[in-house]
Amino acid sequence: MNFKNKVIVITGASSGIGEASAIKFAKKNAKIVLVARRKEKLLQLQKKLVKFTDSTLVCQCDVSNKTQVKEMTDIVLDTFGRIDVLINNAGFVIYGKVSDLSIEEIESQMETNYFGMIYCTKNFLPHMIEQGKGHIVNVASVGASFGVPGVASYCATKFAMLGFSEGLKHELSGTGVDLTVVSPIMVDTPLFDHPSFENFSKRSTLVTLNPNTVANAILKAANSSRLEIVVPSVARVGIWAKQNFPYIINPIIGSSFRKQLEKRNKSK
Numbered sequence: 001m002n003f004k005n006k007v008i009v010i011t012g013a014s015s016g017i018g019e020a021s022a023i024k025f026a027k028k029n030a031k032i033v034l035v036a037r038r039k040e041k042l043l044q045l046q047k048k049l050v051k052f053t054d055s056t057l058v059c060q061c062d063v064s065n066k067t068q069v070k071e072m073t074d075i076v077l078d079t080f081g082r083i084d085v086l087i088n089n090a091g092f093v094i095y096g097k098v099s100d101l102s103i104e105e106i107e108s109q110m111e112t113n114y115f116g117m118i119y120c121t122k123n124f125l126p127h128m129i130e131q132g133k134g135h136i137v138n139v140a141s142v143g144a145s146f147g148v149p150g151v152a153s154y155c156a157t158k159f160a161m162l163g164f165s166e167g168l169k170h171e172l173s174g175t176g177v178d179l180t181v182v183s184p185i186m187v188d189t190p191l192f193d194h195p196s197f198e199n200f201s202k203r204s205t206l207v208t209l210n211p212n213t214v215a216n217a218i219l220k221a222a223n224s225s226r227l228e229i230v231v232p233s234v235a236r237v238g239i240w241a242k243q244n245f246p247y248i249i250n251p252i253i254g255s256s257f258r259k260q261l262e263k264r265n266k267s268k
């Protein structure tokens with residue numbers, strides 16, 4: 001797909017991966033819809049994008065709120081009359097043991113990361129199908145393939161996203177609409193500024209990606225027939241090993257992340 005004049009909706013555009021993706025799509029002369037809760041941040045980004053594209057739209061919207069998502073969809077379709085790419089990127093994570101998290105903390109991650117993606121997809125998909133064209137990019141995580149201690153409830157949201165995406169992709173066969181999941185490992189963004197990450201060491205992960213690397217993968221995904229793009233692609237080896245040799249890989253993952261969790265709990 002040539003992105004010139006294409007309508008690209010990016011949720012979670014006020015920061016990190018979403019912001020980096022917005023800049024990259026704007027450089028391709030696309031029409032960009034910036035979606036998130038912090039309007040000020042979106043307006044600042046909109047100003048930055050002016051030099052690349054003449055068409056941007058800021059939509060303040062909490063994706064976990066069905067009514068707000070419906071309103072945002074109506075505004076986008078009234079403004080542009082179509083949607084070409086939907087990037088379901090909005091998400092957050094709360095760090096902590098399941099026994100320490102409240103039910104509300106667990107629910108809230110599912111409401112944004114999983115149901116937020118469902119609400120956006122359900123509202124835009126009929127228009128893509130009617131157009132006979134469109135691409136949904138769901139930003140999951142390598143945590144969609146590994147249940148990791150300390151982020152079990154977050155991983156569940158991403159497992160759910162990957163399973164939903166796989167099923168939906170099959171349903172979309174022959175419609176002209178396609179879907180691709182982008183699954184990065186750790187990325188250097190404000191995602192970890194959540195207070196639950198106090199005393200958390202990012203060094204436990206071998207590689208920390210720049211958000212621009214993931215944004216490049218998102219652009220590639222919007223033109224891809226693949227179900228999942230893992231970033232970096234070498235991390236696919238880890239997923240393959242876990243799926244084929246779970247009795248070897250799971251204890252290694254479990255013990256390394258458990259140590260980190262225990263160390264952090266002691267220093268609290």
Ligand SMILES: NC(=O)c1ccc[n+]([C@@H]2O[C@H](COP(=O)([O-])OP(=O)(O)OC[C@H]3O[C@@H](n4cnc5c(N)ncnc54)[C@H](OP(=O)(O)O)[C@@H]3O)[C@@H](O)[C@H]2O)c1
Binds near residue numbers: 139186
């Ligand atoms: N960073 C990583 O290591 C990493 C790794 C794998 C996958 N991911 C995934 O990548 C995506 C982007 O994360 P990031 O790393 O770029 O983090 P980030 O910098 O914290 O960005 C998260 C974005 O999501 C938005 N958001 C959160 N809750 C929202 C809600 N209820 N409604 C609308 N927007 C909401 C935030 O905007 P507002 O606060 O303004 O609403 C922000 O723009 C997430 O889905 C995350 O799970 C991240």
